[in-house]
Amino acid sequence: MDEVKGIQAARHRLHEAVGSFRPPPPQPLDIFLYLAMSAMQKAIRRGRTELALQAAATLLEQSPERLWRRLACIAFEDVGLGDLELVTLATAAMAGKRVRALLGGEWAVASYLVCRMAETTKCRAADDLLLVAENHLAFQTERLQLGFSTIRELAQVVSSCEPFPVRALAAWYLLGTDRRPSPQLVRRRGDLAALFAALAAILPPDLVEIAREGHRRSGEVLPIFMALLSPHLQHEPVSVEDDDAPPETMVGPVPGFCLDLYTRPGRAALASLIEGPTRTARWVRSHIPPRQRVTFLGTIIFRLEGGCVQSRLRWRIADHLRRVTDYECNGAHCQDATEILGLAQADLGELNAIRAEVMKGWGHVS
Structure with missing residues (x-):
């Protein structure tokens, strides 16, 4: 796909689409920025369109650049191969405020994308691939060697028949871990031209352009991982x-699941649960080093x-990556998360009670 023609066609x-869409009136929530980001995604x-729109209106009011950055993330992390056309449209909308003004305006474009994203089929395989490549102990050697x-060697691995996590790691290093770092990977410069040349050798031009843009x-790195996975979906039986x-x-104006590891009240609630008497807390205290406990439990709660x-x-491939991520990518101190997932599932009610107490003292906007 010619870059200019492809992007122009998507715009x-x-x-x-925006012209035939009637945007609902924006109704921002009285919540702080990071909670709005979590709530929207x-x-x-979960297909909660009304809540997603309210959170999007909150972000547009408080920090428009974070709204568009988060929508770009959601397109590749959560929609992905579930709706490639929507991913393409979302990517086209990220070109800047001037372009969005021509498309109908900030809220018209944002609300259209949010509604479509909430209602469409979703595929989180690219994000699961990232987590497996980055964290699974089976690929520790490849993380170092690559x-x-x-x-040239990295480009060959990208187009090889190696397992997906190995190809993903090679693509990540070609992208450059100086551009998109990870504590699990060697920091080095990549070569974007070599990366997209390697992708162009094995993928259709339009898919390469979506990944590039x-x-x-x-x-x-998720757009590249999504592109790597795409050809294999064509040969798989699927269901929704x-x-x-x-x-x-x-919990206040939002569901408890919005108070996650990346919000301050969410972290406070996790820390409080860990200090308590639940079976989840006892398991975490007996298996996980103190400094890692909040992050570990937050990751487990995210899985649930x-x-x-x-x-x-x-x-098949998406289901496999999800299973491996859920059970086998939770750190060296938890190589099989079956037990802690079951315990945490049983203690979600207690966590939500703690979240409610935390939010009472936190206030909303900050």
């Missing part, structure tokens, strides 16, 4: 199913509630 389709995952491979707009999500508990998706695209 034209987006302009037509998790509401989109960090010292030549550009998606990375350029988001700075993330809702995840078995735990019941929602409102934060990552739940309505209308998930089910296919």
Whole structure:
């Protein structure tokens, strides 16, 4: 796909779609910025359109640049191969405020994308691939060795028949871990031209262009991982199913699952739970070093509630990556998360009670 023609065509389709869409009036919530970011993404995952729109309006009011950055992230992290056309439209919308003004304006474009994202089929396989490549103990050797491979060697691995996490690591190093660092990877410069040449040798031009533009707009590696996975979806039987999500508990103006590891009250609630008498707390205290406990438990809770998706695209590779991520990518102190996932599931009610108490003393906007 010619870059200019491809992006222009996507913008034209987006302009037509927004033109026939009636934006709801923005109704921002009285919550602070990072809680709004969490609420929008998790509401989109769960198909909670109204909450997602309220959170998006909050972000547009408080920090428009974070709204667009988060929408770009959601497009590749949560929608992905579930709706490639929507990913393309979302990428086209990230070109800047002037472009969005021509497309219908900030709120018209944002609300259209949020509604579409909440309602569409979703696939989180690219994010699961990232977590497996970055964290699974089975790929510890490759994480080190590929960090010292030549550009040519990395390009060969990207187009090889190696396991997906190995190819993903090679692509990540070609992108450059100076651009998108990870504490698990060797820090080095990459070669973007070599990366996209390697992708162009094995992928259709339009998919390469989505990956290129998606990375350029988001700075993330997920667009590349999504592109790597895409050809294999064509040969797989698929179904669409809702995840078995735990019941929602409102904590102030938002469901409890919005208070995650990346919000201050969410971290405070996790820390409080860890100090308590629950079986989850006892397990964490007996297995996980003190400085890692909040992050570890926050990750486990995400597996149970934060990552739940309505209308998930089910296919063999995606299901495998999800299972490995959930059970085998939780650090050296928890190589099989079966037990702690069960304990934490049983203690979600206690966590939500703690979240409610934390929010009482926190206030909303900050």
